[in-house]
Amino acid sequence: MIKFKVNFQNSIQLGNNIYIDPYQLKEEGKAKYIFITHPHYDHLSWEDIKKILLPTTKIIIPKSSFSEMPKEIDKNQMIMMDANETIKLDDLEIQAVPAYNINKKFHPKENHWLGYIITIDKESYYIVGDSDKTEELSHIKCDYLFIPVGGTYTMDYKEAALLTNQIKPKLVIPTHYGPIITGSFQNAEKFVSLLDETINYKIFF
Secondary structure: OOOOOEEEOOOOOOOOOEEOOOOOOOOOOOOEEEOOOOOOOOOOOHHHHHHOOOOOOEEEEEEHHHHOOOOOOOOOHHEOOOOOOOEEEEEEEEEEEEEOOOOOOOOOHHHHEEEEEEEEEEEEEEOOOOOOOHHHHOOOOOOOEEEOOOOEEEOEHHHHHHHHHHOOOOEEHHHOOOOOOOOOHHHHHHHHHHOOOOEEEEEOO
């Protein structure tokens, strides 16, 4: 297992140089890879991307979001993916997973936005992104699961717990909750209270 942390919302860091949806970063860094799940402001933040962007950084994005990427980013740095596509990128294996709402209007399926399963040294890290509990996700297998629990824009803590108990990861980390945007710390507490006893968890904020 590599070290990881959740900065805020769905802003996740794997190791020293892999960032997912960087947002409200408290310090600058040097990104080798940046993953963007979709173009909402709290997932695609130029102010945060430029804190970690290098000329050599590779940015993985949904193909449907290409036109919404900041114009300052060199298009040659961007790698576009469609749902259910798998690619190898240096030492990473990346699978794009559809992320969408089924009973809300915020993340329509036709927008083709994504979550990602990133496999590093034979261990898989699944960042769900902004999604409800959909049929596709119930078939996912991963070692480490980063799952939204805030409700409103994503699945709520009950749905997230049901999905986590189906996936059965080694470790689950709740995301996408907090007083600034949606939900509160109680969302995370209620979520972990519904997990199977065999599933470990870590709460970052």
